[in-house]
């Protein structure tokens with residue numbers, strides 16, 4: 001269970017309030033108008049942005065005082081964050097030895113298995129610039145999975161991909177989240193994404209992140225803010 005207890009955060013004049021619980025595991029969509037605070041919500045959970053009020057708890061443990069590296073969280077952003085000067089394998093290795101040092105044989109085997117599972121067999125020696133956008137996305141997802149953190153934050157990770165590839169990557173994400181037993185929060189602009197892969201959805205609007213609701217029920221009877229966003 002991820003609990004945001006009276007959390008208030010913000011950037012500049014913007015304020016976001018969140019008082020909600022998210023049952024783990026599972027894939028939860030985060031949806032809402034542009035500028036509503038979806039990325040801000042993920043940032044405060046990851047620790048990239050401080051909470052000015054309230055606490056963030058993971059299975060009862062208070063994460064609020066912890067820095068991003070000490071939280072049980074892996075984050076995947078839209079631009080993938082692959083280092084261009086490293087090979088795909090080298091990028092994945094960062095998840096296994098974030099502070100440098102030699103990779104053990106066991107770690108190397110895990111990295112190769114992660115590449116293979118994402119359909120990147122034989123591409124480990126290439127740099128990101130020498131593979132397709134979809135392959136870059138796969139490598140970034142593989143790296144996030146290798147981090148093996150129980151909370152996965154996905155901030156529009158596949159927005160730059162075409163519709164078919166995006167659907168494929170979402171399905172891949174759904175599959176790995178269900179296999180790893182993680183809690184994943186997925187920011188998306190597309191209600192179809194939420195319908196496709198997320199049984200629950202958090203609506204962020206009017207300065208507030210609402211408690212997760214059953215996705216079908218939410219869209220069947222949308223609150224005014226969601227109705228306006230959907231253009232109904």
Ligand SMILES: Nc1ncnc2c1ncn2[C@@H]1O[C@H](COP(=O)(O)OP(=O)(O)OP(=O)(O)O)[C@@H](O)[C@H]1O
Pocket residue numbers: 011012013014032033034035036037038039040041
């Ligand atoms: N560094 C900053 N300084 C000041 N205001 C900021 C900063 N970063 C974000 N904001 C403001 O915070 C609000 C929330 O931004 P956020 O990126 O969380 O929204 P979002 O819902 O993720 O938007 P989008 O869907 O467009 O990505 C916006 O109004 C934005 O202008």
